Amino acid sequence: AQSVTQLDSQVPVFEEAPVELRCNYSSSVSVYLFWYVQYPNQGLQLLLKYLSGSTLVKGINGFEAEFNKSQTSFHLRKPSVHISDTAEYFCAVSPPNTGFQKLVFGTGTRLLVSP
Amino acid sequence: DAGITQSPRHKVTETGTPVTLRCHQTENHRYMYWYRQDPGHGLRLIHYSYGVKDTDKGEVSDGYSVSRSKTEDFLLTLESATSSQTSVYFCAIAGTSGGAGTGELFFGEGSRLTVL
Numbered sequence: 137a138q139s140v141t142q143l144d145s146q147v148p149v150f151e152e153a154p155v156e157l158r159c160n161y162s163s164s165v166s167v168y169l170f171w172y173v174q175y176p177n178q179g180l181q182l183l184l185k186y187l188s189g190s191t192l193v194k195g196i197n198g199f200e201a202e203f204n205k206s207q208t209s210f211h212l213r214k215p216s217v218h219i220s221d222t223a224e225y226f227c228a229v230s231p232p233n234t235g236f237q238k239l240v241f242g243t244g245t246r247l248l249v250s251p
Numbered sequence: 252d253a254g255i256t257q258s259p260r261h262k263v264t265e266t267g268t269p270v271t272l273r274c275h276q277t278e279n280h281r282y283m284y285w286y287r288q289d290p291g292h293g294l295r296l297i298h299y300s301y302g303v304k305d306t307d308k309g310e311v312s313d314g315y316s317v318s319r320s321k322t323e324d325f326l327l328t329l330e331s332a333t334s335s336q337t338s339v340y341f342c343a344i345a346g347t348s349g350g351a352g353t354g355e356l357f358f359g360e361g362s363r364l365t366v367l
Contacts (some may be wrong), residue, residue: 140293168354176269178295179255179341179358187354200275226293235282236345237307 138163138190138229149249151219155246157212159201159227169210171201174244180226186210187232197221199234222249252279257342257359265367270329272362274342276322282345283325284356285309285317287338294341302324332366339363 143158161167168187172180184195191203203214210227227242254277264270274283282301286294296309296316297355306317314336329336339360346355 170354172356177360179343179360180356181358183357185354227307235301236284236343237296237299237309239296239356241295243293 138167138238138241140227140229140242141238142227142245144245145243146246146248149217151249151251152216154215155213155221155247157227157247158230159210159212159242161210161227161229163208163211163229165229165231168230168232169201169203170211170230170239170240171195171199171210172226172228173197174224175225181189183203183212183225192200200231213219217247217249219249219251221247223247253355254343255344255359256274257340257362259362260360263365263367264332266333267331269331270364270366271326272340272342272364274325274359275323276325278342278344279322279323280344280347282354283319285315285325285347286341286343287311288296288298289338291293299325304325332364334346334366335362337366 139162141160149155159170170185171183174180184193186193186203194200223246225245226244230239252336256275258273273324284299287295288294295311300319318326345358
């Protein structure tokens with residue numbers, strides 16, 4: 137079974153500063169990895185995903201993440217954040233080719249961007 | 252826009268009453284999911300459906316039942332609501348392109364349920 141750990145429940149940062157949101161996973165098999173974002177009072181939407189191939193994945197809104205198999209991590213980064221990036225971010229992991237029935241979400245990291 | 256509508260968006264009910272939440276999609280997707288979101292737990296899968304009348308349990312299915320009598324509607328029922336079922340419920344569909352999965356879930360806007 138998979139599990140996901142998001143080490144920070146909340147990350148405060150100033151506008152235009154860089155940010156990294158950490159995600160570690162445990163799995164005995166290869167995995168697919170996802171980052172979703174949830175803006176206030178909305179559902180989640182996909183930021184980016186790693187299924188295979190290049191370990192550096194670029195997503196929407198200037199976010200990127202790097203899959204590190206040896207460290208079992210999939211940290212999310214953005215070089216310069218905006219106020220509008222204030223949201224909750226969820227990392228998720230799934231075994232490949234199983235649909236979403238076995239998708240496991242982390243507990244979320246709230247990104248707070250201030251002027 | 253994945254065409255997902257959840258209703259009701261907000262509901263307050265009393266312990267012991269039945270509650271049904273509806274998820275409606277307009278894009279004929281095969282796979283649909285019900286999640287609950289709670290602080291400190293992230294999202295947890297309650298039930299899912301892989302076609303009309305085809306459903307299965309997720310991680311936290313106790314106290315919940317689902318039905319899917321047509322492709323576009325997936326209903327989540329709490330037969331006798333309890334305070335522990337106070338939560339935000341999200342419906343999701345699995346994205347497809349040309350019949351293959353895209354590796355993406357599309358979520359509705361959520362239904363906030365309070366059980367007093």
